[in-house]
Amino acid sequence: MRIGELAARVGTTTRTLRYYESRGLLPxxxxxxxxxxxxxxxxxxxRQxxxxxxxxxxxxxxxxxxxxLRAGHPEGDSCPASLAVYRRKLDELDALIGELQAVRAQVGAQLVRAERARDELAADALVPGGPEPACELGGHER
Amino acid sequence: MRIGELAARVGTTTRTLRYYESRGLLPxxxxxxxxxxxxxxxxxxxRQxxxxxxxxxxxxxxxxxxxxLRAGHPEGDSCPASLAVYRRKLDELDALIGELQAVRAQVGAQLVRAERARDELAADALVPGGPEPACELGGHER
DNA sequence: GTAGGCGTTGACGTCGGCGTCAAGGCAAGG
DNA sequence: CCTTGCCTTGACGCCGACGTCAACGCCTAC
Incomplete structure (x- = not known):
C-alpha cells in the first residue's frame, strides 16, 4: 500500500503521513x-x-x-508508559475543565450583572418620575 | 504616563502595549x-x-x-455588542466543557480497561495452573 | 507523443500573542 | 564626556500540526 491509499483509508492526508514520518513516528x-x-x-x-x-x-x-504496538503488544495501551500518559492526560483534563467551569461562572455572573444594570436603566427611562432609590418601611404603593 | 509605567501598573510588558496599538485597540x-x-x-x-x-x-x-468604555459608558459591558460577546463566549465555553468531559470519560474508561487487562495478565502469571476461563454453575472452590 | 495520475523533496505560509533581538535617539546625572 | 535608562521602529522567532505551492520523476493509457 502506498501513501495515498493509507491516507485515504484513515481519512487523512499524505502530507500528514509525511509529517509523522519526519517526526520519526511512522517510518x-x-x-x-x-x-x-x-x-x-x-x-x-x-489508527492509534x-x-x-x-x-x-x-x-x-x-x-x-x-x-x-510496535513492540508486539496487542493494544497501544498495554504498556506502563501509555498508562502514564493516560493518567497525565486525565489530570490535565480535570484541571482544564475546572478552570473553564470557573471562567464560565465568572462570565455568566458578569452577564447577569450587566443585563440587570441595563434593565434598570431602561426601567428608569420608562418612569418619568424617576426611579425609586430604596424601599422605605411599610407599603410603597398608593 | 509613558509606556513602561503603564505596563508596570497592569503587570504586562511594553511589547504587549505596542502590539495592542498595532491592532488599533489601544492607540x-x-x-x-x-x-x-x-x-x-x-x-x-x-485593565478591561x-x-x-x-x-x-x-x-x-x-x-x-x-x-x-471609550464611548463614555461606565462599564465595558454596558453595550449590547459586549453582551453579545459574553453570550457567544458562554456558548463556546459550554460546548468546549462538554467536549472535554466527553473526552475525559472516554480516556478514563480506556485507562480502567487497560489497567484491568494488565492486572489479569499479572494474575495469570501468578497462577501456574493457568487462569480460570469461566465460572461454572455452583461453588467453584474446594 | 502526451496527458493524467500517482509519487518525490524542499520550502514557505498559517494562526495568536506576543518574546527577543538590533540599531538607534534623547535626557538626566556623575 | 560618558554612562544609564528610558524610549523608538523594524524585523525575525516561537509553538503545533499540518496546508499549499513549486518543480520534478515515473508509469499507464490513449
Whole structure:
C-alpha cells in the first residue's frame, strides 16, 4: 500500500503521513521507485495515532502507544508508559475543565450583572418620575 | 504616563502595549520626544482588556468592551455588542466543557480497561495452573 | 507523443500573542 | 564626556500540526 491509499483509508492526508514520518513516528519502507510503502501494521499504528489525536493528545504523547504496538503488544495501551500518559492526560483534563467551569461562572455572573444594570436603566427611562432609590418601611404603593 | 509605567501598573510588558496599538485597540498620544503617552482612562481600558484576556477572550473579542468604555459608558459591558460577546463566549465555553468531559470519560474508561487487562495478565502469571476461563454453575472452590 | 495520475523533496505560509533581538535617539546625572 | 535608562521602529522567532505551492520523476493509457 502506498501513501495515498493509507491516507485515504484513515481519512487523512499524505502530507500528514509525511509529517509523522519526519517526526520519526511512522517510518516507511520504500519500493523500487522510492515510493513509501506501508502494510496492515502501519494501518493499525496510524489508527492509534489518529484516535489519540482526536482526543486532543499531542503528537508526542502518542509515541508511547505506537512504540507499545510496535513492540508486539496487542493494544497501544498495554504498556506502563501509555498508562502514564493516560493518567497525565486525565489530570490535565480535570484541571482544564475546572478552570473553564470557573471562567464560565465568572462570565455568566458578569452577564447577569450587566443585563440587570441595563434593565434598570431602561426601567428608569420608562418612569418619568424617576426611579425609586430604596424601599422605605411599610407599603410603597398608593 | 509613558509606556513602561503603564505596563508596570497592569503587570504586562511594553511589547504587549505596542502590539495592542498595532491592532488599533489601544492607540496612544505622543509627547514632544515621540514617546507614547497614556492617561488614567487608558489604564481603565487596558485593565478591561487584560481581565477579558485572562478569561480566555481573543483580543478581537475585547474590542467591543474597549469601544464601549471609550464611548463614555461606565462599564465595558454596558453595550449590547459586549453582551453579545459574553453570550457567544458562554456558548463556546459550554460546548468546549462538554467536549472535554466527553473526552475525559472516554480516556478514563480506556485507562480502567487497560489497567484491568494488565492486572489479569499479572494474575495469570501468578497462577501456574493457568487462569480460570469461566465460572461454572455452583461453588467453584474446594 | 502526451496527458493524467500517482509519487518525490524542499520550502514557505498559517494562526495568536506576543518574546527577543538590533540599531538607534534623547535626557538626566556623575 | 560618558554612562544609564528610558524610549523608538523594524524585523525575525516561537509553538503545533499540518496546508499549499513549486518543480520534478515515473508509469499507464490513449
Amino acid at each position: 516507511a519502507r520504500r519500493d523500487a521507485q522510492g515510493h513509501r510503502t506501508y502494510d496492515e501494521r502501519d494501518l493499525t499504528l496510524l 495515532i489518529r484516535t489519540l489525536q482526536d482526543f486532543g493528545f499531542d503528537l508526542e504523547e502518542t509515541r508511547p502507544f505506537v512504540e507499545c | 496612544a498620544r505622543r509627547d514632544a520626544q515621540g514617546h507614547r503617552t497614556y492617561d488614567e482612562r487608558d489604564l481603565t481600558l487596558l 482588556i487584560r481581565t477579558l484576556q485572562d478569561f480566555g477572550f481573543d483580543l478581537e473579542e475585547t474590542r467591543p468592551f474597549v469601544e464601549c
